[in-house]
Amino acid sequence: MAVLVTGGAGYIGSHMVWSLLDEGEDVVVLDRLSTGFRWALAPEAKFYEGDIADRGLLARIFEAHAVDAIIHFAGSVVVPDSVSDPLTYYNNNTVKSHALIAAAVEAGVPHMVFSSTAAVYGTPQQAAPVAEDAALKPESPYGASKLMTEIMLRDTAAAHPLTYTTLRYFNVAGADPRGRAGQSTAGATHLIKVACETALGRRSKLQIYGTDYPTPDGTCIRDYIHVSDLADAHLKALQRLRAGGSSLTANCGYGRGFSVLDVVDCVARLSGRDLPVETVARRPGDATFVVADASIARHELGWQPVHDDLDFIVRSALDWEEHLGKRNDR
Structure with missing residues (x-):
């Protein structure tokens, strides 16, 4: 088959x-x-x-x-x-x-x-x-x-x-831990991808779309x-x-969320570089808080995720961005 x-x-x-x-x-x-x-x-x-x-x-x-x-x-x-x-x-x-x-x-x-x-x-x-x-x-x-x-x-x-x-x-x-695949689309809007590109100097700044949401730090929370x-x-x-x-x-999903600022701080810490950040207006269609109850996937599919760690996710994404940079320099 x-x-x-x-x-x-x-x-x-x-x-x-x-x-x-x-x-x-x-x-x-x-x-x-x-x-x-x-x-x-x-x-x-x-x-x-x-x-x-x-x-x-x-x-x-x-x-x-x-x-x-x-x-x-x-x-x-x-x-x-x-x-x-x-x-x-x-x-x-x-x-x-x-x-x-x-x-x-x-x-x-x-x-x-x-x-x-x-x-x-x-x-x-x-x-x-x-x-x-x-x-x-x-x-x-x-x-x-x-x-x-x-x-x-x-x-x-x-x-x-x-x-x-x-x-x-x-x-x-994130990206394949073995370095075989990753997010490669130019102009991608995924936060971790954009933050990693910014940390590595491929974008001039990272825009945060709204800091007035009803969350602890005012930014959206995602799983x-x-x-x-x-x-x-x-x-x-x-x-x-x-x-x-x-x-x-x-x-x-993993059942727990991180704010936009949590992600920015994680990328800055793991990359060792401060990210230039610009706060702009909210973006149409963005929800405030979206975190998964993944009980069905775990119980019915027998799904047991092994990479439930923001540092691991960001580290793999940074590694992939560095790989892309070398690939594009050839």
């Missing part, structure tokens, strides 16, 4: 490909390389450059490979961009996912693991870890586009022989999960589905 990884040349997808190969899986990647990189792919993976909405290409992939599962990462992920350009987000994240799901049903692919987001919750009503049964109130087109795809997948699975796992990510960060632990959650989800597990939705 083969696993099709959409968006497999991107940040999280490239880590997933390595994890699957480490487990001896046959991996096929479909990526249009809009934000991913061909060089980021493990050489053992079979690669197709193209769009997930290309039904002809999908049919050829399913015909050429015994795909029994799709791990679906492809999509657009920047919250402020979704506010300014909602139609692109609904097209990339919802309409194109519709095409992928339809092609999977037509080809008889039995399993799918879907990359969703904690943005489906919006701002939780209380400053406490949010569980999967919390109210779904996305505050951005990004969150809404992902929620629409969750609903599509749920309803499709009710009508066809397809089982799925939806994983709602909290804030993904940061190491990308390798997230890839492992997908692997556990795949194994569970193949073993006959029913469809499931699960949060992926």
